[in-house]
Amino acid sequence: MNGLNQCRWLYRNRKKRKKVSCDMEAVLPSVFTMTLLSETDLVSTIGESVALGAAGVIFWGDTSYASSIASCSTLNDYLKGPLGRYLLNVSTAAEQCSQELCKSHGRCLRKEQDSDVYLHLSPSTHSIISQEGQLKVTRLPSKTQSFFPKHFQCQCYSGYTAALQQRFPSLATSNAGDRRHDNTASSLVLLSVNVCDSKIPSLSIIHLDKMNFLRNRLVVLGLVLLATILLYLLLPSIRQGSMEPSLEAQRMGLMVTPDPPLPSINVSIRTGQLPGDPPLFFREALPVDGAGRQILPRLQVVLLHGQAFTSKTWEELGTMALLATNGYQALAMDLPGYGKSPDSEALKTDQNRVDLLSRFMESLGVRAAVLLSPSMSGHYSIPFLMKNSAQLHGFIPIAPVGTRSYTPQQYQNIQTPTLIVFGALDTNLGAQSHKNLIQLPHHWALKLEGARHACYMDKPREFHQGLINFLSKLK
DSSP states (O other): OOSHHHHHHHHHTTTTTOOOOOOGGGOOOOOOOOOOOOHHHHIIIIIHHHHTTOOOOOOOOOGGGGSSHHHHHHHHHHHHTHHHHHHHHHHHHHHHHHHHHHTTSEEEEESSTTSOOOOOOOTTTEEEEEETTEEEEEEOOOOOOOSHHHHEEEEEOTTOEESSGGGSGGGOOOOGGGHHHHHHHHHHHHTTOOOEEOOSOOHHHHHHHHHHHHHHHHHHHHHHHHHHHHHHHHSSOOOOOOOOOOOOOOOOOOOOOOOOOOOOSOOOEEEEEEOSSSOEEEEEEOOBOTTSOBOOOSOEEEEOOOTTOOTHHHHHTTHHHHHHHTTOEEEEEOOTTBTTBOOOTTOOSHHHHHHHHHHHHHHTTOSSEEEEEEGGGHHHHHHHHHHHGGGEEEEEEESOSOGGGSOHHHHHTOOOOEEEEEETTOTTHHHHHHHHHTTSSSEEEEEETTOOSSHHHHOHHHHHHHHHHHHHHOO
């Protein structure tokens, strides 16, 4: 399905049996590709289903996942990283919401079906860590109140009835002997406490429904655990995942940009691998004119990626083709341990990572690059900015990690033109990184409304507009 909005609407409307016309001649045969869902995709599929009351998720797979060490390693990193963390996040949040609103006797559903609220743990109260190879949820000291009562309501299990009868008419009873108890329930509603009452004695039904809920959740966790065990036996070692820090929110202004010219010709994207420790896989799109002829680049743009992505993200999003048709050379690399670049033990310090970026640029003849860096890649780009800013013609951070490690004076010493990009809904890294990066003396801000952490995935058109507009201002 094309686009996240269509994906969300598929899940939200699957119960409405909406009729959709389809031109059968336009239906193409399906093709299997091993494409891992990004964090944004997980939210739009699993997160959307859980917020609508789903009790379990089914994953399909086959032996092709274990056809090579590379595919095994990729899948293992995904299970131990984005997928495992997200499953633990939503399942724990769903359980806590059930305990808080339903006394563990029901499921939580959105009050407004079309709202963009999800059963996610709050980063101000919880953290997910990797401990001895296992992902665990830890609770942080915080006075933040739960947001569950504001955005979610309770759907009781069979055999239980809701405190607010008019919200659950199919579960309400008119038994005269229960009326006094219903009045008490109404007073609870006034206190914004939604509970499921056990006044209908149907213990066998209650037991079965709760068991189904727990069984579905255990099946999902069991599948993940089984896959992890199999991969552990297949691989000599397992690389541990990392977690980006949770941060406070800030508000910012949106930079208005004109529409960039759309690619009207085919752009060839070549791939290669630079030798070294570690070898670095990359993709390159060379600049072309309106007739498709190669031209000298106006600028060279180096694209890094976030934890759930690779260099292929920029190809699939159309960013590389857009840059090439606007006269820019685009170079996207797989960071070590991601995509087709193997991991390395020689990247434990900031200087090691700075040297790696320098080697990449020097090997490909990049002299004054514009460095684009989302999220996790801030471990590379922010130290590089601080140590080698003279090698950069421009800097485009997209909610990067690592911005808290430097002083205001260090930021003020940097003269590199910078475009700070973030999603309006990214109340964590986007807000905190902006708070620090606005100390750079030559900066612009691009806020993408309705977008989350991977804002360029949620709003690619607006992101591309801001990107081309910023590059056009660089001399």
